[in-house]
Amino acid sequence: MDRPELPLQQLHAFVVLAEELHFGHAAARLGIAQPPLSQQIRRLEDKVGHALFHRAPGRVTLTPAGRELLPAARRALTDLTDGLAAARAVGSGRTGTLRIGFAASLALTVLPGLLRTFRHRFPGVRLDIHEMTTAPQIAALHDRTIDIGLLREPPADQPELGFRTVLSEPFVAVLPAAHPLAAQRTVRLAQLADSPFVLLPREVGPQLRDRITGLCAEAGFTPRTAQHAVEWQTVCALVETGLGVSLAPASIRRIRLKGVAFRRIEPGDARTRVAVAWRENDPNPLVAHLLAAVGQDRPDRV
Amino acid sequence: MDRPELPLQQLHAFVVLAEELHFGHAAARLGIAQPPLSQQIRRLEDKVGHALFHRAPGRVTLTPAGRELLPAARRALTDLTDGLAAARAVGSGRTGTLRIGFAASLALTVLPGLLRTFRHRFPGVRLDIHEMTTAPQIAALHDRTIDIGLLREPPADQPELGFRTVLSEPFVAVLPAAHPLAAQRTVRLAQLADSPFVLLPREVGPQLRDRITGLCAEAGFTPRTAQHAVEWQTVCALVETGLGVSLAPASIRRIRLKGVAFRRIEPGDARTRVAVAWRENDPNPLVAHLLAAVGQDRPDRV
DNA sequence: ACGGTCCATACGCCTAGGGATATCAGACCA
DNA sequence: TGGTCTGATATCCCTAGGCGTATGGACCGT
Incomplete structure (x- = not known):
């Protein structure tokens, strides 16, 4: 040319x-x-x-x-x-495309409100939504495959990424309805020591997994993993079949299954955070716009 | 914009x-x-x-x-x-399109050679060929519908147009083979005084038509028009059926029909000219190129 | 800590190009 | 033949932008 x-x-x-x-x-x-x-x-x-x-x-x-x-x-x-x-x-930032990765469980909580406010404010912007777990989101942010991540338990060792907490929620115990502990309103963690656990594999979100096993460790036991499942939907389904119990963020209560009971845990100060993640120095104005929208969109706490 | x-x-x-x-x-x-x-x-x-x-x-x-x-x-x-x-x-002038109008009879004489030399010299140029009689060619030149005309008997009253003679040819008598005069090698014009004529209508080319009737007038008679035909092909066909005789440019001898005879006429100095026509001041370099090609392409005289 | 890499900034220089006004030249018309 | 319309020319002015060299500042490797 x-x-x-x-x-x-x-x-x-x-x-x-x-x-x-x-x-x-x-x-x-x-x-x-x-x-x-x-x-x-x-x-x-x-x-x-x-x-x-x-x-x-x-x-x-x-x-x-x-x-x-x-x-x-x-x-x-x-x-x-x-x-x-x-x-x-x-x-x-009036038009363009914003590629967002999100953890499946957030489709039930923060995601809808966030999308709604953003779309309302920037109707010309196309949003590409990709469901993916935490670790792939971090990789995709580095790859520039996505511009925004919505994930649990933001990792600390990511100097090129920025994180902002969107939601902080307690953990709940996930029990088969028939489980003896389901009769209590509150479950002490130590009481779960003998039950097999259904957990997420560590690869999909090391931070959350470590968080959960850490809670158990504080309660004095190491959870015995009976089964892995990648999505909370599946975890609940497996719990319902009696395969084990689990610890999960409170917002998954939205998953309604007849045979599953959610119970508060003792100690109750353990919380898990949902954060937006983005590349620091991302010149895309849509990223800034979305972060601004996050600042104002304070969705219902669960 | x-x-x-x-x-x-x-x-x-x-x-x-x-x-x-x-x-x-x-x-x-x-x-x-x-x-x-x-x-x-x-x-x-x-x-x-x-x-x-x-x-x-x-x-x-x-x-x-x-x-x-x-x-x-x-x-x-x-x-x-x-x-x-x-x-x-x-x-x-290496590329472009040149729109050429031509009289049908010239497809038998000057046109093929001209196109061949021009195409050889300017292979990138597209030639749009439109068959049309003289008067429409003049109009089309003014309309800028065509850039070049190939016609008989260039009119004199066209200040905006340029003309250059390409071919000058004698007239011949067109007779049915059975006509008594077909037995002679040469026909005196006056001998045709009593035969009905097949002629081109005046509208399609007033100059040529006037030329022919002028020749007859010089020979002392006014031709009686039995039939009009727009193309020489048709004129010959009608002559063949015995509908009449005609006077035509010598090059139409190329139209071979069994029942038609072509004979030299007396006096033999009457000639008709074929000319290229163009708009003076046409900025199109292809026009100049074509005129140059005409200068060099001296096709076989009939 | 120290060069090396890489991009930005700061001058200084120069030309192309855009603008206006005034004027000329040809065509056309009354 | 003089007025009008239309486009070209002639000057003159100005500034935007392009280029170079020199330098600064951030980061990265060793």
């Missing part, structure tokens, strides 16, 4: 003159005097190397060369004006 | 930098030092109103706005370079 060394004004003058076919009128439309317009056209013709207009007494006509150039000139000008407008729209 | 006030160099710099993602390399490819490139980009970003590149330590990246602008910039640049090249090609 070589660089055609033309001032765009000349092209614009050319297009206008091609429409008016009258130097005086075209100059008026361009807001300049007639002699400068003659110069512009002349310079352009010099650069092309051929006449673009045929000046007959009384009428100005396009030459074949001019007719050939006209559509290209028009296209170039509209391409540029449109491109500039689009770039400005994207630059100001 | 508003005028985006951007030097194209900045766009070019932008595109190259977007490909290289490295100021030093891009500057080298552009053949300038690095600081000027920084300036170009900065100026462009100022005009857009947003950053186009994200300068992170160690890596340069396109911002979303930049990603949005890039394809438009590329399109605009290629449109312009292509458009300029096309305009230059057309301006120099």
Whole structure:
């Protein structure tokens, strides 16, 4: 691609003159005097190397060369004006695409409200939503596959990423309805020591997993993992079948299953945090916009 | 269509930098030092109103706005370079379209050779050939519907048109083979005084028609028109059926029909001219090229 | 801590190009 | 033949933008 060394004004003058076919009128439309317009056209013709207009007494006509150039000139000008407008729209964050990764469980809590407020404020922005667990979200942020992550237990060792807590919620015990402890309103953690656990595999979210096993450790035992499941939906389903118990963020109570009971735990100060994550120094204005929306969208705490 | 006030160099710099993602390399490819490139980009970003590149330590990246602008910039640049090249090609007469009108009878004589030499010399030029009689050709030249006419008996009262004789040929008598005069090698015009004539209607070519009736007048009679026909092919066919006789340019001898005889006439100095016609002041270089080709293409005289 | 890399900034220089006004030249018309 | 319309030319002015060299400042490796 070589660089055609033309001032765009000349092209614009050319297009206008091609429409008016009258130097005086075209100059008026361009807001300049007639002699400068003659110069512009002349310079352009010099650069092309051929006449673009045929000046007959009384009428100005396009030459074949001019007719050939006209559509290209028009296209170039509209391409540029449109491109500039689009770039400005994207630059100001009025339009564009924001790619968001989110943990499946958040589809029940923070995600809907967040999307609603954002879409309301930026209707021109397309949101690409990808369900993914915590660890892949971190990787995808680094990959620039997503721009925003919505995850649990933000990891600490991520200097290039920013995190902001959106929600902090307690843990609950997840029990089969038939489990003896389901009769209590509150379950002490130590009481779960002997039950098999259904847990998330460590790979999908090391922080949350470690958090849970840490809670158990504080209560004096190491949970025995009977089964792994990647989604909380599945965890609850497995608990319902009696395969074991679990510890989960309170918001998963929204998953209603007849055979599952959720109970507060003792000690009750253990909380898990949901955070938005983004690349520090991400120039995308939509990221800033979303973070601002997060600041104002304070969804119902569970 | 508003005028985006951007030097194209900045766009070019932008595109190259977007490909290289490295100021030093891009500057080298552009053949300038690095600081000027920084300036170009900065100026462009100022005009857009947003950053186009994200300068992170160690890596340069396109911002979303930049990603949005890039394809438009590329399109605009290629449109312009292509458009300029096309305009230059057309301006120099290497490519383009030439619209030619021609009298049907000339398809048998001057037209093929002319087209052949022209096409050989300007293979990039498209030739649009339209069969039409003389009067419509004159109108089409004024309309700018055609650029070149190939016609008989160029009219004199056309100040805006140029004419150049391509071929000058005698008239011949067209007789049914059974006609008594077909027995002679030469026919005196006066001998045709009593035969009905098949002639072209005056509207399609007043000059030629007037020429023929003029010849008859000189021989002392007014031809009695038995039938009109627009094409010489038809004239011959009608003569063959015995409907009458005719006078025609010698080149129509190429139309071979069993029942038709062509005979020289007395006096034999009457000739009809075939000419190319064009608009004087036509800026189209192809017209000049074709006229030059006519000068050299001297087809076989009939 | 110290060069090396990479981009930005700061001058200074220069030209191209855009603008205006005044004037000229040809065509056309009354 | 003189007025009008239209486009081209001639000057002059101004500034935007392009380039270079020199320098600063952040970051990264050893």
